[in-house]
Amino acid sequence: MSEPKNPTPAADTYKGWVFKWTNYIKGYQRRWFVLSNGLLSYYRTQAEMGHTCRGTINLATATITVDDACNFVISNGGAQTYHLKASCEVERQRWITALELAKAKAARLQAESDDSGDDFPSSSLPVAPGQGGGSQNSEVQAALRTLGSKVEDLSTCNDLISKHGSALQRSLSELDNLRLPGEAGDKFRQVTERATLFRITSNAMINACRDFLALAQAHNKRWQKALLAEREQRVRLEEALEQLAKQHNHLERAFRGAAQANAAPDNKGPGKGEASDEDDDNEFFDAVEEAPEFITVPADPQFHKSASPSSSRAHLNDEPLAMNQELPSQDLVPLKKRRTRIPDKPNYSLNLWSIMKNCIGKDLSKIPMPVNFNEPISMLQRLSEDLEYHELLDKAAKCHSSLEQMCYVAAFCVSAYSTTVYRTGKPFNPLLGETFELDRRRESGYRSLCEQVSHHPPAAAHHVISERGWTLRQEITVASKFRGKYLSIMPLGTIHAVFAKSNNHYTWKKVTTTVHNIIVGKLWIDQSGEIDVVNHTTGDRCHLKFAPYSYFSRDIARKVTGVVMDKDGKAHYVLSGTWDEKMEFSRVMQSSRGGENGTEGKQKTVYQTLKARELWKRNPLPDGAESMYFFTALALTLNEPEEGVAPTDSRRRPDQRLMEDGRWDEANSEKQRLEEKQRSARREREREAASQRASTVDEDSFGDPSLKSVPHDNYKSRWFDRCEDQITGEQIHIYNGGYWEAKELGSWEGCPDIF
Template sequence: MEGLLCKWTNVMKGWQYRWFILDDNAGLLSYYTSKDKMKRGARRGCVRLRDAIIGIDDEDDSTFTITVDQKVFHFQAKDAEERKEWASALEDTILRHSQRQVEPCFTPSLEEFDHKLAEADAYLQLLIEHVRAIESKVGKLGSSSDKQNLEGILSSGQEMIEAVTKSIMLLQLAKTAVTSNSPQHNIHSHLVQQTPVAPVTAPHATTTEGGDNVGGVKSFVELEDVPPTSYSSSEDEGDEFYDADEDVRSQRSNRSKSSVENRSVEQKTATTPSVDQDPVDDLAEVKPEAQEINVAAPTHQHGGESVEEHKSVIMHLLSQVKLGMDLTKVVLPTFILERRSLLEMYADFFAHPDLFLEVADKETAEARMVACLRFYLSTFAAGRNSSVAKKPYNPILGESFQCIYDLSSQATDGENPTTVTDGPIPWAKSNQLSFFSEQVSHHPPVSAFYAEHKDKRMQFNGHIWTKSKFLGLSIGVHNIGQGCLRLLDREEEYIINFPNGYGRSILTIPWVELGGDCTITCEKTGYNSFIKFHTKPFYGGKPHRITAEIFAPNEKKAFCTIDGEWNDHMYIKYTSGRNESFIDTKRKKKTQKTVRKIELQDEMESRRLWEKVTINLKRNNIDEATDGKRFLEDRQRQEAKQRLESGTVYKPKLFQEDDCQNWIYNNPLTNRL
């Protein structure tokens, strides 16, 4: 258990915030002036809990004391509930370590075992970051003795990372075996049966420029024996504790906001029925004159899905890969797949077509950049069908996906729409947003996509090369490429790039987060936006946060900022002081896309191509789904082999690569008007 408490220091300073960590195994309550000091191992003091006594005052619902080693330590919680939590945890630890305890030894529970594994993984990620910092520094050095020394440290660090990763995997396997075979869940008895992994240590412990340890990783409680007596260092005058103070204010603010949101959600849940639809089911047909078309209902994958039942397969897979390894050519197990192709996921990015069209409707360059950013930030939540991280199908070379978004309710200038026979989708109307995507390359895997709305005279051309890497107990996907939104009447182009994606907690309930810096630039108007997708901090903090700024031409100070979560509510604040809601992606309803029936689709269209896999995944027939997936992949390899033997170069159907390695649609709207 860990968190913030106030500790009485002395008459001069009074109550001060401290960060406390209760180590149940060591029987020790350690505290630090801040979380940053905790990471550095700068312990401020500690309280031995063996034979300690907890005291509370009925007239005060937040303070309590610990009496031990002829000392009395005074603490203050936020409220009675928080004090009760700490007091209960402290009493359990005291009982376990006191002389009154009759058990000869302590066996940790599975929950505590999971906590320690999570702690080990967190420190593994820190170690990876430090090693990467050394790699970056080595790359900048010329041939010198410093470079040779750093290369030796780097080699040791990489070996340590690999050893720690495999150790964590073996511990996970031990836990899996215990939970499936032993009703008592005795961790110790099973761990001793595992093959030990020899620890790999660096010959010399070193530090980076920031003073962080690279040669080894410390535990939350410093790697030293439990002190013979409790102590406190509150007499020092130079310590800072602003970090802890800020944390408690943030926690109180978040708890207050969370309680309001929870009440709102509870009221909404009580009146809103639960709906679970899937595009594999029978779909509602559209107008009689378009009987060959189906409206694709939103795909709602079940949230909270766990990979526990398939953990042994994942553990075996992870044992075969190394940190930083490119996963492009790694065949992933079928059960982690989402029931749609990556090409269809890109189509779902346009599930708010009204925001896309709004960009062209704005009269000023400033308003158009704001509208473009709003559309951009709406796409990521629209493209995710579930909070659980599942991987879309890797598109087969030559595979395509096409759909339309019907916006007939937003008629343009009262004119009757015409059929755009020369567009990417010959059956689309001029007042509909048409979308077409194609897998144009297999190695590297590149997807190109194009969307247009003829009546609004606007188009979007983009391509993404997905590059996946193994990062220990998570997977990183770098989205390399860009998009170009063009407004034909104004001759404006908005160049956009994309954030990286991360699949976290791949051994429990995987979840997705985005990270990285992105930009939107318009060369003609001079306006530009800077967007930062924040990954969840190592300690505390919210996931899915974004911050953004919009700059006027030749200005160094943003005229507005955006803050919030990309999968929830975002707010905009202008320098004039005006604040307002920017977009609520959780509440904004998606527009259903319209797709042809599978029997009318071409052989290489996504839904027809992956039909067998999709149906069997829905029915949980994993073996049959795997067979269907393997058939497509083997056929693709055979076709690639035949092209290699004949010297044939694959040529995409509707896209071509330009001199800047951008994939451009062959017949865009700009060429047809």
């Protein structure tokens, strides 16, 4: 570890390299730590300080313990624990001293301010005007009070010194009056002079301290005026920002109105007519229309004539495939009448900007949000909505050709986004251990189970098995960042689809979802990015591209294009359409390099294709969907109460149920209770894990990372086991079985008490 930039532990800021325990594979890793204003933050490198903080602990409520000569541990009430190691004992002691001083100061300041009670203290968040804007001023006042207290202590000491000094001088004078012989008398006079000088010096020190306090108090008035001016300026700047955003919105609408007046009748705005005048957030990275990767042209008629009956039967564009045959009618008849309505959404007013402006650049999964932002389903239920168009996988399971099967798998991948087009509400973050089952075996032939297997980062495991020949599994971790005018939601994780008949194993990932017009205008959703659907059995691949919305594009909005290729890279099918309406496919008969230059000077590929046919089409929304959070017919049934489900099922979640019933104030109170209960459970698990570590590590080997076999949080999911994926090499959770058997028996032993 190098020397910290500021080597004085008593300073407000202390920086330096420290080794941090990461995991049992990588062990201790070198990280850059910064101690400032009672917060200890760390980064991978010094360059990350400007943009990416990896973690922060508020020392006001933290405990600091020493393991051995170089190791020390910082824990914040069970929510966060850092195991750290310095390069030497001297360096470790410097950090301990700096941390203890910062902890004392942070605890003193926190005692003078209100505690928010959230996982993340208010001191780590930006200060909102009119709410916490006086925090700098209160810090100055606290510093002055501390100085005043120290000067009073010095004054007390001065009085004592004066009192005892006077007594000492009197005693010395009395001894001097005894007229002791020569050398002894000289000694007494020297002692008397030194006592007088000591008294004069102490008086001068006290007077200097008083002058300093008076000077600080005089400057305090100027500091207060300066801080007040800064707060007023900040408020004016925020008001100006909102006004500029509104003007920007009006100018864009005026521009589009003029453009539409001179353009063709078809509307290509974000809402395809109904919401185009509300678009307020174009990032302008796609301001110039992006050139397509390929061009499709009608194939020569000879290809239609030369195709033999035996070969054309297998072509998606010539005849309906076997998988298009109707399924048995008795399987399609629902055996249970499910609800078609939920209570209408209440008209609650909410100042979105007043809450979101303090979240810029932060991960929203770690910031408590009121239910006013939510829709009354959990993320586990939202994940189960991917099965809205499960029949695409049913058809894929009947395919004889892996390339044809790839078309349906790709269409299923795109169809999962059709439910998001109007859904601007945020799902409830599931509690750790929360589950959701979707049993549609009698109606549709499949059963689905989701479980929240991790809280930070939030991760959900999903397993679906169908009697019609396919299995779907995924583990999704959602990362979200608020960027001021838009919110980016980035799903992390891999989706697997396996077909029993052919043993084909497909994988793909999700694209980024962006919520626009956070500050001003009507919220709207966009999907952008690229997806590679890979068949690991045959090597076939489908490359899908979700084009981001652009004002200046001549193409349709929400466009998706794709090419299905075999393991040799030869194109067999071209896919096109939109992620909110439908997808079509065309069989490629011939391909060639075009004469026009594509992006980056490359030639575009020209595919000669047969006539396009529909592959997938979105189901219409139920009547009155706009007053029911724009839920689909499937979404309306997800939170319907059902007997026999696990005690951890999302349907039993009380705050979500209260919100669906329109009792939002009660829902907010219940949400806070559940989150606090979850935090308490985690602290208890960490205490148990710490006890286990203490009992398994003897005194001589304490602090050895190789012996820390017990994790900090010994939580283990109930229905999923953590293991390494054989296809991707990722650490994932795999369904361990037993849920549906437990449901049949009505035996739910081992389920955590989370509600």
